[in-house]
Amino acid sequence: MSENILELRGITKYFPGIKALDGIDLNIREGEVHALIGENGAGKSTLVKILTGVYTPTAGKLIYDGQDVSFRNALEAQEMGITAIHQEASMFPELSVAENIFMGHHIKEKGALNWKAMRHQTLELMKKMEIDINPDTPVKSLGVAQRHMVEIAKALSIDAKVVIMDEPTSALTLREVEELYTIVRQLKKENKAIIFISHKFEEIQEICDSFTVLRDGKYIGEGKVADTSIDEIVTMMVGRSLDQMFPKKEAHIGETVLKVDNLTRYGSFRDISFELKKGEILGFFGLVGAGRTEVMRTIFGIDKKDEGTVLLKGKELKIHSPAQAMRKGLAYVPEDRQTQGVILEQSLTRNITLPIIDKISKLGKVSRKKEKQATGTYGRMMEIKAAGWHVNADTLSGGNQQKVVLAKWLATEPEILILDEPTKGIDVATKAAVHEFVSEMAGKGLAVIMVSSELPEILGMSDRIIIMHEGEKTGELSRAEATSDKVIKAATGHREEVRS
Amino acid sequence: SGQQSEPKGDQPLKIVLLVKSLGNGFFEAVADGGKEAAAELGNVESIYQGPSTATAEGQIDIIESLIAQKVDGIAISANDRDALIPVTKKAMAAGIKVISFDSGIAPAGRIVDLIPSDAELIGRQQVQLIAELTGYKGQIGILSATSQATNQNLWIEWMFEEIKDPKYKDMEIVEVVYGDDAADKSYREAVGLMQKYPGLAGIISPTTVGVLAASKAIEDEGMKGKVQITGLGLPSEMQHYVENGTCGQMALWNPVDLGYTSTMILEALITGKVDGNVGDKISVGRMGTVTVGKDGVSIMGTPFVFNKDNIATYAAMF
Amino acid sequence: MEIDKTLASSDRLVDENKRLISKIGSLLARWEGILVLIIIGMVIVFSNITPYFLDYFNLMNATFTFMEKAVLALPIIFIILSGDIDISGAAIIALSSFSMGFASSHGAGTAQVVITGLAVGALAGAFNAVFIINFGIPAIAVTLATQSFFRGISQAILEDQAYTHYPESFSYFGQGYIPGTIIPFELIFFLVLAGIFAYVLHFTSYGRKLYAIGNSATAARFSGVPVNRIRFTNFVLHGLFAGIVAVLLTSRIGSTRPNIANGWELEAITLVVLGGVSITGGKGSIVGVILSIFLIGYLKFGMGLINLSAKVMIITTGFLLITAVLIPVIIDAVGRRNKLKMQRRRG
Amino acid sequence: MNALKEMLKKREATLILLIVVLAVAVSTRAPGFLKGDNISRIVNDTSILIMVGIGQFFVILTGGIDLSVGSVIAFSGMAAAMMNQSSPGTPVILILLAGMAIGLLLGLFNGVIVAYGKVPPIIATLGTMSIFRGFTFVLSKGQWVTAHEMSESYMSIPHGHFLGLSNLIWSAVLVSVLLFFFSRYTRSGREIYAIGGNKTAAKFVGVSEKKVNLIIFSMSGLLSGLAGVMWTARYAAAVNETATGFELMTVAACVLGGVNIAGGAGAVPGVILGALFLGIINNALPVVNFSPFYQMFIQGFIVLAAMFINTIMDKRSEKKMLKRRA
Ligand SMILES: Nc1ncnc2c1ncn2[C@@H]1O[C@H](COP(=O)(O)OP(=O)(O)OP(=O)(O)O)[C@@H](O)[C@H]1O
Ligand SMILES: Nc1ncnc2c1ncn2[C@@H]1O[C@H](COP(=O)(O)OP(=O)(O)OP(=O)(O)O)[C@@H](O)[C@H]1O
Ligand SMILES: [Mg+2]
Ligand SMILES: [Mg+2]
16 A cells, blocks of 8 residues: 555634635545535635645645645645646636646746747657647637646646546546546556545546545545445435436426427537427437537527527527527526526625526516515525625635536526536436426426536436537437437547447 | 895905916916016906816806905916806806906907907917018918917918018918827828928917927927917027027916906906996006007007027016 | 623714714715805805805805806716716807807898707717717717817808807897896706706616616617617717806806806816716716805815915815715725724624 | 738738838828928838837737827937937937936836736826826926027937937837737737736736736836837927827737727737828828818718728638638
C-alpha cells in the first residue's frame, strides 16, 4: 500500500450563513483513483477549491507529502503539484487552445514567452490524448466536448502529483470518455494521485479504487470501491436506500401534439422529422455535438430555422422568440444552467417566477401573493436545498441550481416540455425524484422531449427514442425495440443497421 | 417672487465678477481688477466666480446661488448672450444689479454692457494690424474661438467690413476657422490654414488661446516671417512670440481695467448714484468716466497694441 | 452557577450590542443609508455656515439648477440597469432643442413645439437603438459616435446663430411655478416622473425583466423575456426623455444654441451610479438615485452659496463618488469578517 | 486553418482599407494631403493619441475603462511645465521622467481604488477625472504656463529629430513596440487578456486580479504622464483645459481598432490603426473645404460609418467560420 500523498484533517469552510464543510478528513494515496461522492451541495467542489488554493479553509490542516501546507492562491497549489479540472467552465474563449492550456504557467525563454514551444507541447498533448485540435484555434470556436478535452489537457500539461477532476465527463462523448479512462489509467501508472468526482456510479465502478462520502459538508465514511455495493454507497450518501432509479409509469399516449417535418438549419442539422404525442416521453439520444440541442433551440424560437415546418396540433407553428413559444405552451429547460438556466445574482423567487412574470401580474403589477405561491409550489416540488427563497442562486450547489431551473419551467405549466440534459450534474436521489416527477407529469398528459447523453436514463425513461448523429437523424426506436447496442450504433452513425 | 434686498447697514456690498470659465489668465487678471476696485471703494467685497468649463448652463447655476445669497451686484462675461436672460431677469427682479462685460448679454438681461472696446474698433484694428505686418497684401485667415462665441463673431463681421476699404485691395480674407479655444484643435486648424493656402500671408486670431496656438504652429511649421500673426492675446502668454518676432504686434485691452471698471459701475448702480439710463455718466475711479450709450452699451477704450518694445512691461502685469 | 448565569447574560448583552451594531452596519452597507447620512451631514454643515441654505424659498428655487439633469437620469437608470450605456443624452437634447427652435421660428405654437421636441428626441433614441440592437454594435461605441453626430446636425444648420424666439407660454415648463406657490413646476414634474419610474421598476413585471436582463441577458432570453424589445424601448425612452429635458431646458433659458447642455450626459450618469445603480447592470434602486440627485444638487448649490470655487466643487464631487462606493465595500468586508467570527464561535 | 490570425488580419485589413479610402477621399478635395511631409505631420499629430490609446487599450482589455486619462495628461503636463518654469536649468530628461512618475502615481491611485476598494473602474475614474482636473486648477492657481516661461530645451522634447522622425513619433513607436511585445510575450501581458476573458478561470490558474488592475492603471497613468509632458511641450502651453474630452478619443480609437469593449479581445496594432483613422479625420477636417460648422457632424458620421462597416465585416467573417466548421 502506497503512501498518503495528501491528507486533510478537520477541514472546515464557512460561507456567510452556511457551513459548507465541517471537519472533513481525506486520505489520498499515490497511484490510486479516489472518488469523492456526495449529493448536490455536499461540499465536493468546495473541497476541490480548497485543495487548489482558490479558497482558504476556515479551519483544518492540509498535509501534503508529509508536510503542513497552506495555499494563498491557485498558483501556489499548482507549483506544489496539485492541478484540477473544475466543475465550472474555466476557459478563455477569445484565446487560443495553446494559451488556454498554458495560462498561469506559460513557457518562457530568455524572459519572453515561447509560443513555439507552447504550441509544440500542445500538439504533443493532443497527440497523447488522440484528439485533433489546432493549437491556434480560439477556444470560442470549439464545441463543448472539444472544450472539455482542452480543459483536461490543461490539467495534464502540469506535471502534477495530484490531479483533481470535478465531474469531468458530463460534456464528453462516449469515445472521449473512453479516452479519459485511458488517460486516468496512464496517470495511475505514473504513480499520480487522482481525485475523481462524479454522480455516475458506472464511472466510479469503472475507474475508481477508493472513495470518500460526504453529506451536508460532513465526512461520512470511506472505503474500497471493489468491496462496496452501489446500494451501500447510496445509503451513505443519502442516509437511506433508494428503491428505483427510473420509475417509469405506464404511459397513456394520446394524439400527436407536435409534428416536425424536414427541419433544417444550415451548419447545424438537416431534415429532422418526428412526431410527439400527448403523454409521451420522447428521448433524444446522440453523442455530445450531435445537434440535438440545436434542434430544440430552433423549435423553441431561439434560433432561426432555414427549412422545414413545425406543426403544433396540426397548425403551423411560426415563432421567432422563446416568448412566443411559451405562449403556445412550450417550455425548454436549457442544457447550460450557468448562463442560460439560472440568473446567478438573483433570488430563487425571482428565478422561478421569471418565465411566468406576466401571468402573475395584473396590469403590469406583480402580485406578491401569487409570486410566493408559485415559488412555494414548484420550488418545494423540486426539494431545493437552500437557506431560503430569498438567497441568490449563486450560493447554491450545481445540482440545486439545476433544480431551480426545472422548477421555473414547471411553473409555466406547459403542454410540451423539452428537457435538455435535465439531470446533468444531479445526484442520484434528485435524479430519481426528477425522473419520477417527469414520468408523473407525462402520465397526466404532458408531452415530454428529453435530450440526454446518459444511455440508462434514455432507455429507462423514454417511450420512444430518436437518435441523432452529426446533425442527422439516424434512428427511431420504440421502447420495446431499444437496446443499448442498437442505440449506440445509431448514435455513432450506423444508420443502415437500424430501421426507422 | 418680489424679493427685495433689504438695506444692510454697514455690511460690505457683495459684488461678483462672473467669468466664462476658471483657469484662464485673462479672467484671473479681471479678478485682480475687481479686487483693486474693492480696495479703493472700501465697502465692497469682490467675489470671483466661474464654472469649470465654459457653458451657459454652468453660469446659470451660479447665478441661482448668487440670487439665493442675495449678493448686491453681478458683472458677467457671458458664454451665451441669450441663454442667461431669464435668470438675470430673475436676479434683477430680486433687486440685484446685473451688468455684462467683455462678452455681453442681450439688452433685456442686464442694465449696462461694458464692452472693452467697440466691436467695430476691435475688428477694424485687427485688420490694420495684420496689414501693417504683411505689407498690405496677401491672403489672410481667421482663427476664432468657438463658432458660438458672440463677441468674436461680431468682431469678425467688422473685419470683413474693414477689408472692403480700397487700401486693402491686395488683401483678402480666405477663411474663418474655429479652434474651440482648445490648444490642440486651434493648433491643428492653424496648420490646416497654412496647408490649404500655401500663399497665406497672415492669420488673425482674436482669442487668447488661438493666437498662442497659431504662433506656435507657425514656428513649428517653419513659417516664421512668411506667415504673420496678430490677434488678441495676453502679454504674459505671448511674450515669447512677440519678442522672437513670430508675432509682430497684437492688441488687447487691459483685463485688469475691465474688472476694475465693472466693479466701479456696479457700485455706482447699487448705491443709486446712477440708474444706468442712456446718457448717464458714471465715474469709474482711475479710469475716468464711462458714458452709457444706446442699449446700455458702454465702451472702455481702444485696444492697446503690444509689440517687441513694450510687451515685457505689460507681461509682468497680465 | 451564579457566575455562569451572569456570564451568559453579559454574553447575550454583548451579542445584543453586536446585533445592533450589525443592524446599523447593514443599514450603512445599504447604499441609501450612506447617502442619507451624507445628506444629513451636508445639511448640518451648510446650515451652520450660511443662513441662506435652510431657506424655504432658496431650497425650492435651487431645484431649477438640477431638475433637468435629474429627469435625464431616470431613463439612464433603466439603461444601465439592463447592462447598457448611453452617452448621447446631451447631444439629443441639443438636436431636440434645435428642432424646437426651428419649429418655433416657423410659427409653431407651444403644443407643436413641445411635440416636435419629444418626437425628435424619441427618434434619435430609436436611431441609437437600431445600431445597437439591430446591428449589434456596442452601445458605448454607437453613442460615442452619435454624440458628435446629433449635436453636429444642429451645429451644421444653426451655425453660430441662436433661436431665441419661443411662444410666450412655452416659458412655463422651465421657469414656471405651481400656481399660488413657490414650488417650481420642474420639481413637481420630476417627482411625478420619479414616482412612475419607481413604480415600474419595483412593482411591475417590466421592472423584473429589466433586472433579469441586467444580470443575465441570455438566461432572460431563454426565459421568454423579449430582451431586445425591452432594450430597444429603453433607448427610445432615453431619447424621449432627452427630448423632455430639451423642452424644460430650452424653456428655462429661452434660447437654443448647438452647444446647449454640453457635458450633461456624464453628469446624469454620475447621478445614477452615485445612486447605487451597478454599472454592470442588474443592481440598484430609484430611491438611491433620487437621494443622489438631491445630494449633488444641494451640495453644489450650498458650495455656490459660500462661494467655493468651481475647482473645489469638482474635486468634492469626485471624492464623493468614490467614497460613496468605497464605504459600503469596507463596511461589507468588516461585516463579513464579524459574521464569520460569530459563526465560528457558535461552531 | 489559423482562424484567429485570419480574423485579426481581416479586422485590421478592413481598418487599413477604411483608412486608405478616407485618405484618398480627402486628397481629392485637398491635394497634397497624401504628400510625405503631410503624412509625417499626421503621424506626429496622432502620436499622443496612439500612446494614450494603448494605455486605454489594456484597461479596456480587462473589461474596464479609464476616463481619467485626459485629466492625468493635464495634471502631469502642468506639473512638468511648472517645474521647468521654476527651475529652467533642470535637465529636461529629469522633467520628462518626473512627468511620467506623476502620471504613474495618479494611475496607481486609480489602480488601488479599483483593486483594493473594489470600485468599478468606470466609477473610480469618473471620480478621479474630476479630482485630477480640479487639482490641476489648484496646482496652477488658474494660470497658464506659456512659451516664454518654458525653456527651449523643454519645448524641443517632442520636436527633436532623429533619423528624420520627431521624438514624438519615436516615443509612439517605442511605446507601441514595447507594449506590443509586452502584450504578446510576457506573462503579465497575457494575464491581462485572461482577466478580461474569464475572471473565474483566471482565478483558477492563479492570476491575481489585483495585480493586473494595478499594472494596467499604472501603465495608463504612466503613458498619460508622458503624453502630458509631450502635449504641453508641443503646444508650448500648459493650460487647465488640456486634453478635455480626450478620454473619449482614446476609447474611440480602441473601439475602432477592434478592441472588444467588454474585454478579453483586441491587439495593439488595431489600436494604432484606430488612432490613425481618427488622426486623419482630425487633420483632414481643417483642410477639406467643408464649412467648419459641418465638422462635428462629419466626424460623428464617419466614426459611426466606420464602426458599422467594421461590425458587419466581423459578423461576416464569423459566419464564414461557422459555415466552414459545419
Ligand atoms: N461562494 C459561495 N458562497 C456561499 N455558499 C456557497 C458558495 N459556494 C458553495 N456554497 C455552498 O456550499 C455548499 C457546498 O457546495 P459545493 O459546490 O461544494 O457542492 P458540491 O458537492 O460540489 O455539489 P454538486 O454535486 O451539486 O456540484 C452548498 O450548500 C453551497 O450552497
Ligand atoms: N457556447 C458555444 N459557442 C460556440 N459554439 C458552440 C457552443 N456550444 C456549442 N457550440 C457548437 O454547436 C454545435 C453543437 O453543440 P453541442 O456540442 O452542445 O452539441 P449539441 O448541439 O448540444 O448536441 P447534443 O445536444 O446532441 O449534444 C457544435 O458544433 C459546437 O461547436
Ligand atoms: Mg460541485
Ligand atoms: Mg446538447
